[in-house]
Amino acid sequence: MRKVPVHEAVGQPLGHDVTEVSFERGVKHRAFKRGHVIEAADVERLLDLGKKAVFVLEENETEVHEDDAARRIAPLVAGPNVVFDPDPYEGKITFRASCAGVFTVDPERLYALNDLEIPSLPTLPSFHPVVADQPVGAFRIIPLTCEERIVAAAESLLTEPLLAVHPYVVRSAGILVTGTEVFEGRITDGFIPRLAATLAGHGVPVTATDIVPDDRTRIEEAVRRLGGACDILLVTGGTSVDPDDVTVAAMRAAGVTTIMKGMPVQPGNNFTLGRLDGRYVCAVPAATLFFKATALDLLLPRLLAGLEVTREQLVRLGHGGLAQPGAEQHFPDCTFGTGR
Template sequence: MKKVSIEDAVGQVLAYDITEVNKEKGVKGRAYKRGHVIQESEVEHLKSLGRNTVFIEDGNDSGVHEDDAARMTAPLAAGQNIDFDKEPVEGKIGFYAACEGVFKVDEQRLYELNLMGVTSLPTIHNNMRVVKGQQVAAFRIIPLVCEYSVMDKMKEILKTPLIEVKPFTVKTATLLITGSEVYEGRIKDAFGPILTAKLKAYGVEVVEYRIVPDKKDVVVGAVKELAEKSDMVITTGGTSVDPDDITAAAMAEAGVVYDMKGTPIQPGNNFTLGYMGDKPVCAVPAAALHFPATSLDILLPRMLAGEKIYKEDLAKLAHGGLCHFCKKCNYPICPFGRG
C-alpha cells in the first residue's frame, strides 16, 4: 500500500473504501470501494471529498488491512443466533440477531478487546430484548492497517464467542391474582389485563387466570397446581410488609426456591423471583399497576429465555436500577436497568 497524490492515482487500484458525507443530500456512505480503479473523471469529485492524496495497492502488505481484520474477527466474535455481514463496508462489519430473544455479551472480554485501543467493537446493552434482524454490534479497527500482533491478541480474547442471542423458550404462563378484596369482589382486578398484554407482546399465552383470597394454604395449593399447567407462574398482590401479605412465604412453602426477597430496583422493590426446578415463579408488586416499566420489565426477557437469575445478578441491577420517571416513558430505550 502506497500514498500518492490524487493525480498520480489515476489508473491505480484504491487500497481502501472512501466515504462521502453530504449533509445537504442526506448522504453518508461508501463513495469508492477498495479495489476500484481510479478514473481521470473522478479526480475533481475525490478532491471535493477532501482527498488530495490516497492510498493505492502496491503489493507490499505491511500489516492487516481493515477489511481483512473485520473478516477475521466476525466469525470469532459471533456466537449462537448471531449473523454478520458477509463483506465489510468502510472497514466495518455489523452483527445482527438471527432470532428473537435476549442479547448476551461477555462484558469483561468486551472491555479487554476495546482496551487495546486499535480495535472498536461497540454493542447494545447486555440483556436487552432483540428481534430478528436487529443490529446488536459492530466491528472495525481504527487505523487503516494494524500490526499482526494486534490480531493475535484479539484472537486470544476471542477464543470463545463474545456475543449471542438466547431465544425465548417460555411459551405459556399462568396468572395467580391474590387478594381477598379482589376475590370477594370489593375491587376489580387490574393486574390481569396488564400482565396478559406484557406477555402477549412476547408471544406468551396465558393458559389460566385465577383469583384467590389471602389464605396461605390456598395460595400454596394454587402455585403448585398452576406450575403443572404452564412454563411460568406469575403471582400478584401480597408482596409488601402488611400482615396479610403472605405471597412470598406461600411461594416458598409451595417449593419455590429464591435467593432474595425483593430487588434493588425502583419501581418494583418487592418483586420476588424464584424457581420450581427450572420453572420461573415470580411475585409482582403493585408498582406494575402504576408505572409502565418496573423490575418485572427488566427481568422478564431473561426469564422468558430460560435464564436463571441469582442474588448476585439482582444486586448488580442496583446500578441503573432507579427509574428516571420521565414524563414520557421510552423504556426499553433508556438507561433504566442497564447497569
C-alpha cells in the same frame, strides 16, 4: 498502502472505502469501495469529497488492512444466533440478532479486546432484549491498517465466541391474582390484562389464570396447581410489608425456592423471584400496574429465554436500577437497567 495525489492515482486500486458525508442532503454512505480502480472521471468527485490525496494498494503489504482485520475477527466474535455480512462496509462489520431473544456479551473479554490499542467493538449491554435483525455490535480497527501482532492478539482472546442471542423458550405463562377485595368483586382486577399484554409482547400466551383471596392455604394450592400447568407463573398482590400480605409465605409453603425477596430496583422493590420444580415463579408488586418499566420488565426477557438468574445478578441490578421519570417512554433504550 501508499498516499498518492488524486490526479496521479488514476489507474490504481483504491486502498480503502471513501465515505461521502453531506449534512445538507442528510447522507453518510460509501461513495467508493476499496479496490475500485480510479478512473479519470472519478477525480472531480473525489475532490468534491475533500480527497486531494488517497491511499492506493501496493503489492506485498506488510500490515493488515481494516477490511481483512474485520473479516478475520468477525467469525470469532459471533456466537449463537448472531449473524454478520462477511463483506465489510467502510471497514466495519455489523453483528445482528438472527432471532428475537436476549443478547449477552462476555464483558471482561470485551474490555480486553477494546484495550488492544486500536480494535473497536461497541455492543449492546448484556441482557438487552432484541428482535430479529437488530444490530447488537460492530467491529472495526480504527486506522486503515494495523500490525499483524494486534490482529493475532485479538484472535488469541477470542477462543470462544463473545456475543450471543438467547431465543425465548417459554411457551406458556400463568397469572395468579391474590386479594380478597378482587376475589369478592369489590374492585376490578388490572393485573391480568396488564401482564398478559406484556407477555404477548414477547410472544408468550397466558394459558392459565385464577383469582384467590388473601388466604395462605388457597394461595398455596393455586401456586402448586398453576405452577405445574405452565412454564412460568406470575403471582400478584400481597407482596408488601402489610401484616396480612401472605403471598410470598404461601409461595414458599407451596415449594417455591426463593432466589431473592425484594430487589434493589425502583419501581418494583417488592418483586420476588423463585423457582418451583425448575420453573420460574415471580411475585409481582403493584408498581407493575402503574409503570411500564419496573423490576419485572428488567427480568422478564431473561426469564423467558430460560437463562439462569442468580442472587448476585439481582444484587447488581441496583447499579442503574433507579428509573427516571418518563423511562417507560424509552425502555429498554434508556438508563434504567443499564448497569445489568
